[in-house]
Amino acid sequence: MQRDEAKLREYYAGAPDDISLSDVDLERIPSHISIIMDGNGRWAQARGLDRSEGHVAGVDALREAVTTSVRLGVDVLSVYAFSTENWRRPQHEVNLLMHLFATTLVKELPLFAQENVRLLFLGDIDALPKVTRDVFEKGLEETRGNTGMVFALAVNYGSRAEIARAARALARDVAAGRVDADEVDEASVAARLYTAGLPDPELLIRTSGENRLSNFLLWQIAYTEFYVTDTLWPDFTRWDYLRAVRDFQGRKRRFGGVVNK
Ligand code: IPE
Numbered sequence: 307m308q309r310d311e312a313k314l315r316e317y318y319a320g321a322p323d324d325i326s327l328s329d330v331d332l333e334r335i336p337s338h339i340s341i342i343m344d345g346n347g348r349w350a351q352a353r354g355l356d357r358s359e360g361h362v363a364g365v366d367a368l369r370e371a372v373t374t375s376v377r378l379g380v381d382v383l384s385v386y387a388f389s390t391e392n393w394r395r396p397q398h399e400v401n402l403l404m405h406l407f408a409t410t411l412v413k414e415l416p417l418f419a420q421e422n423v424r425l426l427f428l429g430d431i432d433a434l435p436k437v438t439r440d441v442f443e444k445g446l447e448e449t450r451g452n453t454g455m456v457f458a459l460a461v462n463y464g465s466r467a468e469i470a471r472a473a474r475a476l477a478r479d480v481a482a483g484r485v486d487a488d489e490v491d492e493a494s495v496a497a498r499l500y501t502a503g504l505p506d507p508e509l510l511i512r513t514s515g516e517n518r519l520s521n522f523l524l525w526q527i528a529y530t531e532f533y534v535t536d537t538l539w540p541d542f543t544r545w546d547y548l549r550a551v552r553d554f555q556g557r558k559r560r561f562g563g564v565v566n567k
């Protein structure tokens with residue numbers, strides 16, 4: 307992916323003691339980074355605020371993560387914003403989130419235009435409240451022609467639901483004679499996932515210290531490197547992002563084979 311090095315250096319000026327841009331190899335920036343943005347509620351609680359304030363603060367962290375990804379030259383940034391299980395939260399929190407998604411997206415569309423970012427949704431967005439759905443569709447339409455980074459926002463996303471949906475689509479294709487059952491392979495499943503056409507994530511970051519996937523990208527992360535940080539999502543900055551990339555670049559990826567060096 308193209309990156310503007312001058313802009314990147316300016317963006318990363320004023321480094322803290324433990325990390326700077328020179329600690330990462332710009333030739334080995336992961337092409338797809340996924341983030342499970344967790345810890346908004348705890349961030350708010352620690353400040354004596356309502357959980358909703360944590361979600362509002364989380365939006366700022368997300369904007370920064372999008373900008374950081376563009377500056378670093380990441381091809382795909384995917385983020386988990388609302389799971390199929392998050393409907394279990396109190397109704398007022400669900401409503402707040404749905405409202406926040408809509409208002410935020412409207413506000414951020416100029417940023418996507420400016421940075422040439424193409425928006426994509428992972429998940430069943432047809433099941434969202436109409437106002438949210440309408441804004442999402444407008445976002446898709448307005449960014450369709452953008453050729454820079456893909457920003458994939460997972461909303462009403464669950465990996466098991468995604469795989470079941472792919473199985474349904476395949477079953478229909480087999481029943482209609484479009485696909486031979488004996489030819490169903492990994493590629494034919496992958497082509498029916500929400501992430502069809504995207505590379506698998508190379509790095510998955512989860513904030514707030516939880517070591518679990520919570521039903522995110524089960525298929526796609528087969529060989530993804532995990533990075534868990536205790537930092538709560540609203541506190542996650544461009545520097546935390548760089549720490550994650552530095553850690554990733556220190557890993558030895560074997561993909562089941564043998565690495566000699
Ligand atoms: C992540 O923060 C945001 C969403 C799941 C929408 P949480 O709301 O899960 O925050 P914690 O985990 O309760 O602190």
Ligand code: IPE
Binds near residue numbers: 343
């Ligand atoms: C995962 O976070 C979902 C999102 C970040 C959108 P949760 O906070 O919902 O996950 P659990 O309940 O801790 O597993």
Ligand code: MG
Binds near residue numbers: 345
């Ligand atoms: Mg959480």
